[in-house]
Amino acid sequence: MKKLINDVDNVVVEQLQGMALAHPELKVNIDPHYICRAVTGDKVAVVSGGGSGHEPMHGGFVGYGMLDGACPGEVFTSPTPDQMYECAKAVENGKGVLFLVKNYTGDVMNFETAAELVAAEGIAVQSILVDDDVAVKDSLYTAGRRGVGLTVLMEKIVGAAAEAGCDLDTCADLARKVNLNGRSLGMALTSCTVPAAGKPTFELGEQEIEIGIGIHGEPGIERATMKSVDEITEILTTRILADKGYTRTIREWDRVANDWVEKELVDEDLNSGDQVIAFVNSMGGTPLSELYAVYRKLDEICTAKGITIVRNLIGPYITSLEMQGCSITLLKVDEELLKYWDAPAQTPGFVAR
Amino acid sequence: MKKLINDVDNVVVEQLQGMALAHPELKVNIDPHYICRAVTGDKVAVVSGGGSGHEPMHGGFVGYGMLDGACPGEVFTSPTPDQMYECAKAVENGKGVLFLVKNYTGDVMNFETAAELVAAEGIAVQSILVDDDVAVKDSLYTAGRRGVGLTVLMEKIVGAAAEAGCDLDTCADLARKVNLNGRSLGMALTSCTVPAAGKPTFELGEQEIEIGIGIHGEPGIERATMKSVDEITEILTTRILADKGYTRTIREWDRVANDWVEKELVDEDLNSGDQVIAFVNSMGGTPLSELYAVYRKLDEICTAKGITIVRNLIGPYITSLEMQGCSITLLKVDEELLKYWDAPAQTPGFVAR
Numbered sequence: 036m037k038k039l040i041n042d043v044d045n046v047v048v049e050q051l052q053g054m055a056l057a058h059p060e061l062k063v064n065i066d067p068h069y070i071c072r073a074v075t076g077d078k079v080a081v082v083s084g085g086g087s088g089h090e091p092m093h094g095g096f097v098g099y100g101m102l103d104g105a106c107p108g109e110v111f112t113s114p115t116p117d118q119m120y121e122c123a124k125a126v127e128n129g130k131g132v133l134f135l136v137k138n139y140t141g142d143v144m145n146f147e148t149a150a151e152l153v154a155a156e157g158i159a160v161q162s163i164l165v166d167d168d169v170a171v172k173d174s175l176y177t178a179g180r181r182g183v184g185l186t187v188l189m190e191k192i193v194g195a196a197a198e199a200g201c202d203l204d205t206c207a208d209l210a211r212k213v214n215l216n217g218r219s220l221g222m223a224l225t226s227c228t229v230p231a232a233g234k235p236t237f238e239l240g241e242q243e244i245e246i247g248i249g250i251h252g253e254p255g256i257e258r259a260t261m262k263s264v265d266e267i268t269e270i271l272t273t274r275i276l277a278d279k280g281y282t283r284t285i286r287e288w289d290r291v292a293n294d295w296v297e298k299e300l301v302d303e304d305l306n307s308g309d310q311v312i313a314f315v316n317s318m319g320g321t322p323l324s325e326l327y328a329v330y331r332k333l334d335e336i337c338t339a340k341g342i343t344i345v346r347n348l349i350g351p352y353i354t355s356l357e358m359q360g361c362s363i364t365l366l367k368v369d370e371e372l373l374k375y376w377d378a379p380a381q382t383p384g385f386v387a388r
Numbered sequence: 389m390k391k392l393i394n395d396v397d398n399v400v401v402e403q404l405q406g407m408a409l410a411h412p413e414l415k416v417n418i419d420p421h422y423i424c425r426a427v428t429g430d431k432v433a434v435v436s437g438g439g440s441g442h443e444p445m446h447g448g449f450v451g452y453g454m455l456d457g458a459c460p461g462e463v464f465t466s467p468t469p470d471q472m473y474e475c476a477k478a479v480e481n482g483k484g485v486l487f488l489v490k491n492y493t494g495d496v497m498n499f500e501t502a503a504e505l506v507a508a509e510g511i512a513v514q515s516i517l518v519d520d521d522v523a524v525k526d527s528l529y530t531a532g533r534r535g536v537g538l539t540v541l542m543e544k545i546v547g548a549a550a551e552a553g554c555d556l557d558t559c560a561d562l563a564r565k566v567n568l569n570g571r572s573l574g575m576a577l578t579s580c581t582v583p584a585a586g587k588p589t590f591e592l593g594e595q596e597i598e599i600g601i602g603i604h605g606e607p608g609i610e611r612a613t614m615k616s617v618d619e620i621t622e623i624l625t626t627r628i629l630a631d632k633g634y635t636r637t638i639r640e641w642d643r644v645a646n647d648w649v650e651k652e653l654v655d656e657d658l659n660s661g662d663q664v665i666a667f668v669n670s671m672g673g674t675p676l677s678e679l680y681a682v683y684r685k686l687d688e689i690c691t692a693k694g695i696t697i698v699r700n701l702i703g704p705y706i707t708s709l710e711m712q713g714c715s716i717t718l719l720k721v722d723e724e725l726l727k728y729w730d731a732p733a734q735t736p737g738f739v740a741r
Contacts, residue, residue, distance in 0.1 A: 037578070038577070039620065039679070039714060040616070040678065041618055049680075050680040053679075056683060056684060056687045057680065087677065090677040224391070263393070264402075319675050320672070321392060322441075322710055323707075325393065325403070327406030327410065328393060328403050329392055330409060331402055334406075334410075356675050357712060361392060379741060381741050387741075388739060388740075
């Protein structure tokens with residue numbers, strides 16, 4: 036294993052220390068780990084978090100127009116409830132806290148505990164799941180779909196709404212709307228190596244790729260032989276476009292009942308005539324140039340299907356360490372979502388004028 | 389070789405086509421290859437270029453506040469004079485053209501021819517070299533030092549000056565000033581694979597790293613055994629800080645003589661008490677998180693030496709395809725350079741508010 040690290044036990048701490056030095060506009064708390072804005076705003080506090088190793092997500096999206104706080108766990112490991120609780124307390128400013136939670140068993144459980152702790156202090160809290168990965172319904176790490184690339188778009192859009200002064204319920208509704216209108220699928224050319232493990236998470240042969248990979252290297256739909264970028268893009272896009280009406284039962288916090296309630300939520304279909312934000316993401320080790328080759332074919336397929344890409348995001352935003360590969364996310368948008376997507380943002384990992 | 393490509397012969401064209409679809413605010417010309425702003429400004433036209441494979445540089449830096457045009461060659465291959473000439477003609481608007489040229493034999497020769505072609509049409513032209521790599525004085529690709537990470541900072545700063553209305557001579561003087569105040573050094577953990585070659589440019593063992601690597605995989609100072617990020621950062625930074633008064637003779641176009649003139653240029657020293665912009669760059673395949681570990685140590689070393697990092701840039705901006713590794717660039721700054729560094733920019737690869 037060759038990585039730019041010192042002791043594997045200190046990887047996350049030292050990266051956070053570097054981030055603190057580079058970004059004095061952020062507060063980086065080491066015990067417990069969380070990153071938040073140095074100055075809190077008079078607004079709904081939007082907080083996310085998850086395992087490290089996906090940078091710039093989430094810590095790199097803390098700042099004006101996006102997150103108020105982020106809780107990094109160890110690499111590919113959920114953060115703990117006390118991180119989420121302390122982070123929420125640090126940024127909460129009377130308008131309540133919105134947790135944005137990727138659907139992994141550990142993250143869900145710990146954010147639920149954190150929400151209860153925050154609510155117990157009389158602070159208004161909402162918690163919205165992201166489960167956009169059309170690859171698999173249940174997996175090693177999840178009941179239901181995994182939360183992947185759509186998280187980035189959700190953090191941008193909901194962060195902008197909070198910045199614009201929307202209240203907690205409006206922000207939560209918007210986050211839910213993003214989730215029900217977005218879908219993702221990824222693939223890997225190579226594995227990645229978690230520092231503490233010291234060896235690749237999985238092995239792929241010289242001519243093998245993994246379709247439907249998760250952001251922790253979880254297996255997906257199939258292990259296939261190497262294909263052209265056009266073929267790979269077609270497989271990913273076709274599967275995303277074919278996905279209709281996914282239904283899941285999720286738990287959301289009910290502030291009146293002061294308890295969790297179950298909700299059945301159904302995805303909005305994506306059809307000819309729709310407008311989308313298209314996000315082509317590098318898993319970490321794939322060059323930007325190759326993502327443009329993916330985008331070229333993606334645009335062709337969407338156009339042929341009558342779907343118009345009205346905005347795009349291309350680059351490494353939700354990564355799996357140095358894994359080579361890409362993911363595609365399509366988010367159906369209306370005027371409201373576009374307005375918040377286009378709003379300015381100033382974070383280490385995402386700037387919009 | 390596993391890459392997100394179709395035919396190796398079409399790699400650059402298809403990536404440019406993707407870029408054209410993703411960025412309608414740019415004009416992407418296919419024959420010959422160049423990328424420029426769709427709408428030219430009433431200002432000095434700043435044009436750069438070089439081999440592909442270093443994305444987002446240079447094409448990703450075309451836009452408001454940075455470049456007016458960029459000429460991508462084939463992967464790791466200089467663009468041709470006709471690309472540079474056509475690009476310059478497309479963006480020139482009566483205020484002259486400034487070429488920013490990385491010091492590689494092919495690039496220098498071709499940009500010289502292009503400058504002569506442009507000048508022959510009565511268009512004011514200047515051409516400034518970047519040669520910031522302290523690793524080696526002469527190499528496979530260069531007479532003198534190679535042009536590496538400083539190019540990104542130069543394109544930002546000079547682009548901002550042109551946007552602010554500075555004339556051609558002022559922009560050229562500023563570019564020269566950036567070059568004489570900046571130094572870089574890089575290292576590699578792994579090689580990269582040029583698509584047309586189909587195999588890694590060089591081989592590094594499981595415990596080997598290359599100190600002083602060039603952005604095309606050129607060998608550098610030494611092949612060393614794997615070290616901690618603190619040790620690697622110390623080696624790079626110490627060598628950068630120890631570099632004093634580098635002197636070279638370069639050729640610049642003289643508009644009065646209508647010919648090339650030789651100039652002896654001497655670097656400004658970097659000393660205790662100075663302020664710098666610190667740029668920690670990924671060679672492509674190294675995760676952002678590891679760059680923060682580099683930055684942590686870099687900040688510590690600079691602080692101990694009495695050098696204050698007043699701005700930073702951390703991420704993959706001048707890459708070598710999927711190579712793992714990093715480079716460090718330190719640019720000594722004054723009020724003038726900082727003002728232009730802080731100015732807004734809107735390009736696919738760099739946004740500043």
